[in-house]
Amino acid sequence: MNNQFDLIIIGDSKEGNQLLTNIASANTGIKIAFISRDFKRKTSHEFLSVDYIKEEVVFTDYKNRLFGCYLKSGLRLYATHLVFAVGQKYAPFMLENKKVPNVFNTAVDIPKEAKDLQAIVLGHTTEDIKLTLEVAKKYRHVYLCSKPIELEGTERQLKKLAEAKNVVVLPNTQLVGLSTQRGNLKTVELDNYSTITCSAIFVKTATKPDTSCVSKKLIKCDDLGYLETDRYAESTLVPKCFAIGTCAQRNTKRTVANLTEKILNNFGGPNNVNS
Numbered sequence: 001m002n003n004q005f006d007l008i009i010i011g012d013s014k015e016g017n018q019l020l021t022n023i024a025s026a027n028t029g030i031k032i033a034f035i036s037r038d039f040k041r042k043t044s045h046e047f048l049s050v051d052y053i054k055e056e057v058v059f060t061d062y063k064n065r066l067f068g069c070y071l072k073s074g075l076r077l078y079a080t081h082l083v084f085a086v087g088q089k090y091a092p093f094m095l096e097n098k099k100v101p102n103v104f105n106t107a108v109d110i111p112k113e114a115k116d117l118q119a120i121v122l123g124h125t126t127e128d129i130k131l132t133l134e135v136a137k138k139y140r141h142v143y144l145c146s147k148p149i150e151l152e153g154t155e156r157q158l159k160k161l162a163e164a165k166n167v168v169v170l171p172n173t174q175l176v177g178l179s180t181q182r183g184n185l186k187t188v189e190l191d192n193y194s195t196i197t198c199s200a201i202f203v204k205t206a207t208k209p210d211t212s213c214v215s216k217k218l219i220k221c222d223d224l225g226y227l228e229t230d231r232y233a234e235s236t237l238v239p240k241c242f243a244i245g246t247c248a249q250r251n252t253k254r255t256v257a258n259l260t261e262k263i264l265n266n267f268g269g270p271n272n273v274n275s
Helices: 014-026 092-096 112-116 126-136 155-163 253-266
Strands: 004-010 032-036 050-054 057-063 066-071 076-084 118-122 141-146 167-171 175-181 184-190 195-197 200-203 241-243
Touching: 004 014, 004 066, 014 032, 014 253, 032 066, 032 076, 076 253, 118 126, 118 195, 126 141, 126 155, 126 167, 126 200, 184 200
Parallel strands: 004 032, 004 076, 032 050, 076 241, 118 141, 118 200, 141 167
Antiparallel strands: 057 066, 066 076, 175 184, 184 195
16 A cells, blocks of 8 residues: 555545545545545445545654554555544443444434334433434424433523423433334333333434544644634644544534635646646
8 A cells, every 4th residue: 555645534424525525526636545443434436546444543643744644553644635524422322332223313314204203312412402303303202311400401492392392301311221123122211210112212422522533733622622623624733634524613514615625726726636
């Protein structure tokens, strides 16, 4: 393997995949390394200038105008541009029950028949309440199980939650067991000794992004662990080092488009690389 690339993208996130597609399809002359511990999304090998590397990045640095990525295997890759798209760490419940069907951390892939089913959301933060309200639009009944008695939602969120006729809030309640039948989630057992017939469990990712491989010499983190970037998603410390998606402070629909344009312009614009 040639260890020299034009661009390294770390993280199999939605934003990382979109950036990869945008840049590779715009100009195959840009050599890209796409690195992730697991590739959960469908990846395309039609772009010959993309190397998919299933490994863990343990450390990154910047020397002699090149970004270096140390992989767990001991291999080291270099590039002139580096993008972190690593996303967030999964909540402990997601890790412990990753083999259980119908456990989700997003409301995107909700089946059409959900309007006749029941679901549970675990959590108490503003993000958890937001997820609950999204799930409630699709499911017949939704139970929000919260460890604390008080929810941390905004006044507007709490009002919407109270007005939602198909949402039941269960404060000071934890899930202690679950059962499946024919490969599908059947019931959940709560620590208040009640059992609920349930077709899906939703739990958000942890609030701290998975940025263990990010060197502080490249990008600073805020108090919550998000990578600090400007409005164009560029690092505040080292040029040509970027962060996009849920690991970054700013995560907007325009971020990937802005970053695509910026990187392509660094290489002379679309279809002009090495010309």
